[in-house]
Amino acid sequence: MILLDEYLTIHKNAFIKSLNNNKVALDLLSSLRGIVGKIHNHDIDLIKKFSELRKYLVTSDYEKKHFINLCDAVFNIPKKKVQRYFSIVDNILPITFFEWENYNYSQLVEILPLANITFKKYLKNINTEMSCKEIRKYVKSILNESDKKDEEEILKQETAPDIDVSKFALRNAFAKAIEKFQYDRQDVNVVVNYIAEQLNIDIDKLFNNVGV
Numbered sequence: 001m002i003l004l005d006e007y008l009t010i011h012k013n014a015f016i017k018s019l020n021n022n023k024v025a026l027d028l029l030s031s032l033r034g035i036v037g038k039i040h041n042h043d044i045d046l047i048k049k050f051s052e053l054r055k056y057l058v059t060s061d062y063e064k065k066h067f068i069n070l071c072d073a074v075f076n077i078p079k080k081k082v083q084r085y086f087s088i089v090d091n092i093l094p095i096t097f098f099e100w101e102n103y104n105y106s107q108l109v110e111i112l113p114l115a116n117i118t119f120k121k122y123l124k125n126i127n128t129e130m131s132c133k134e135i136r137k138y139v140k141s142i143l144n145e146s147d148k149k150d151e152e153e154i155l156k157q158e159t160a161p162d163i164d165v166s167k168f169a170l171r172n173a174f175a176k177a178i179e180k181f182q183y184d185r186q187d188v189n190v191v192v193n194y195i196a197e198q199l200n201i202d203i204d205k206l207f208n209n210v211g212v
Helices: 004-010 014-020 023-036 043-056 061-074 079-091 105-114 120-125 132-159 167-181 188-199 203-209
Strands: none
Touching: 004 014, 004 061, 014 023, 014 061, 023 043, 043 079, 043 105, 061 079, 079 105, 105 120, 105 132, 120 132
8 A cells, every 4th residue: 555645646647637736636535544544344434435536536437447546556445345335326325215324335235236227116125124145135036037027028029920011111101191190180099000001910010010
C-alpha cells in the first residue's frame, strides 16, 4: 500500500491529472482513508462514500477503471470488492422502496442479482432477518423460474407453425389497410382482421409472423 500523494505523482493518466486540480475529489479521497482502516466493520459507510464518489468523481467507466486501481494500490481494497461496492451503488441504492442501509454488506452482495428492472419487485419479499444462505436460496429460485419461462418461450417460438407470407405480401397488406382505413376512425381490430383476410391467415399467426 502506498500513500495517496505518491500514487498521484507516479500515475499520469487523465483521471489522475483531474484529481490534482479537484479539491472536492481530494477531500473525498482523504475522508475515504479514515473509513478504510476499519473496512471490515464499516462496509455500509464505505458504500455511502462510494455513492458520493460516483456522483462527483467517478462518473464514467474510464474513471471507474482507474479509481479501482487507485483503491487497490492506496487503500488496499481488493479490486473485486471495489467493483461490488460500485455494483451496489449503481443497482441497489436507486431502488427507493428498498431500505438498503438496514442490511449488511454480505446480504447486499447476495441481493444484487435481483436489483434490476426485471426482478426488483421480488426485493419486497426479502428482509433483514434473512441469512445470506436464505437470501441466496430465494434469489436462486427466482432466477431459475425466470430461466424456465425463457426456455418455454423459446420452445414455443421454435414449434410455432410456419406461415408462407413474404415481407412483400405483408407490406402490401398493410399498405392496402392504410389506404382503406386512413380516413375512418376504425377500431384497430377491424384493420387487423382486414389484413388477416387479405393474407388468408388467422390473426394469431399473423402476429407471430410480423417480425419475420
